Amino acid sequence: MAERCKVLVTGATGFIGRVLMHVLGSRGKVCLIGAARRQVSEGVSESNIKCVGNLDALTNWSPTVIGVDVVIHTAARAHIMKDEVADPLAEYRRVNVDGTLSLARQAVAAGVKRFIFISSIKVNGEATANGKAFCADDEPAPKDAYGLSKLEAEQGLMKLAAETGMELVIIRPPLIYGPGVKGNFASMIKLVEKGLPLPLGAIHNKRSLVGIDNLVDLIIRCIDHPAAANQVFLAGDGEDLSTTELLRGVAKAMGKPARLIPVPAGLLQFGATLLGKKAMAQRLLGSLQVDISRTCELLDWKPPYTVQEGLRRCFERSN
Structure with a gap:
């Protein structure tokens, strides 16, 4: 990783963000800023976290993105099994589409060089036939409001990147597991x-998963890898169970x-x-498989942990 790189992590106290903040902080090679909707969770240093409130089109990111080189956008309205809001799609769009694109536009205005967006495999769809894994260049086929909101955010970000020259990296993980998973x-x-x-x-x-440690390792690889610019990557452990x-x-x-x-x-x-x-x-x-071969080849990357190691680390850290 390049020295003197200033990184902003949104959703810094969330499931992905808190691990990403911890790993990046421990490496000491970046100037790290975190942004969160609410106060800091256990295990995340409060000194470099800024509370920005709810994520939507009106969120003011300007003071936070000043001088930032790379934004890693993990904050989102997550997939909810029993959604009780009157219009789930409108709520997903408010946060995941409008909030994301507002952040990206403010990042462009501040001179941010690269925007890493954590999307979802739900953009591809909900199921695969055995032996036929999803690929990054497959025609999107979201089946629910959450997946559609992530696709619309991707499309808006691609348009913005093409118009402004800001580099865009999209990562679509399947089910993520790790300590504190819900x-x-x-x-x-x-x-x-x-x-x-x-x-x-x-x-x-056959179902593909990704351990939080493998996903964070992939995200960090995308911070400054030249081949990551303007690409869509599928994430996974490389083992289907x-x-x-x-x-x-x-x-x-x-x-x-x-x-x-x-x-x-x-x-x-x-x-x-x-x-x-x-x-x-x-x-x-049912089956849901992802093909990460393109991710591995372009980024010269492989998941550092097997599923077995990831599960063991999950429970070792949660005890």
Whole structure:
């Protein structure tokens, strides 16, 4: 990494941002600024965090982006399973599209050289056929409001970059796991921890994941790598697991038994359909694979941790 590079990390107290801030801070090769909506979380130094309030079109970033070379934009309205707002798409657009593009325009005005945007694999879609992984240049096919908002943000950023010359890097991660993870992965951890028998012992799908340490390593590689400019990269651990394999890996990392009952996937799919849980069944039984070969080749990068190592680090750090 180049010396004397000033980096702004948005969402600095969030799931990705706090790890990114810690790793960048420990390397000591950048002048680091963090921006967050609320006060600092545990494990993040307060001295270089600025609270900017809610992320939307009206957020004033001007004092924060002055003198910054690279913006790493991790802040977003995250995917919400049971969204209770009246118009989820409008709310996602307010934060993820309007807020992102306002930040990018203010970054351009301040002379920021590179803008790294953490997007989502949901831009590509929700599922793949076994053996047919998503690629960065596939036609986007978001299926929900969150994925659509990320796509619209990408498109707006690409247009702005083309008009202004600011370098743009887009990273689309699949499900991210690590200490403090929430959502579906956290729910799965709780079930394994309780030792409950789960009817998921015969699932033969393939799903790509990315550990937080691997994702942060990739983001840091993109800060000043020449080949990263104006590219879209898919992130991943480089290993695809079935739901059965993942549950066994989680149990092993936790030092717990994996109590998995081999129920046929077709029967589970039928039951989920009857109960109105098709979306949940898709996440557990369907495949979603990403091809990171282009990421690795262009950036001369490979994930530093295997899935097994990532799971072990996840639980070692959370104990």
